[in-house]
Amino acid sequence: MEGLVATGLGMVTACGVYLLLRGRTFPVVLGLSLLGYAVNVFIFAMGRLWMNAHPILGAHEGPITDPLPQALVLTAIVIGFATTGFIVELALRSAHENGSDHVDGREPGVPLSGSAAERREEG
Template sequence: MEFIISILAGVLFSTAIYNLLQKQLLRVIIGTVLLSHGAHLFILTMGKLKRGAPPILTEEGGPYTDPLPQALILTSIVISFGITSLLLVLAYRTANENDTDNMEQLRGNENE
């Protein structure tokens, strides 16, 4: 199971890098979203996907799951949601002000 999720995280990373290198602002934003989702899966996989009881200590012994990867992922989801909303607002404002979302035209390259 960890192998499949590792492959899925790699596919998300490669798709994210491809989108980050595009010329349109929306594709760059989609690339950052995919990169954060790949990081979430990577953190979850590094925390080992094992089943067990919730980490509530009782007198009975047993396998417990580690709550730290889930806590890190929840924090990362909140941060990536904030960053995504900020990037979408900035891209919307930039497209309205400049009438384009092409990165080459926004840089002011004169050879086009």
């Protein structure tokens, strides 16, 4: 089972890095999200999955699970959602300002003098 989880994490991480290296903003946002999910699953897997274990110390007999990985992943999910929303807003604003959703702010093959900002100033 560990091999399957490790392979799945590797595949999700590789897809996330591939999408981060794309030229458009939407694949970059998806790549960041995939990397965030991969890190969350990695943290969760490092905490181990315990069956019939109590998360709180007390008068219970038997194994005790560590609640810290679950708390960290829950916090990371909330922060990742807020960060993704912020990145999407930045991408939309950049596309509106530059007239292109390319991460460099201009389409490949278009000279610098043909940027959307200069066209707006002229017209």
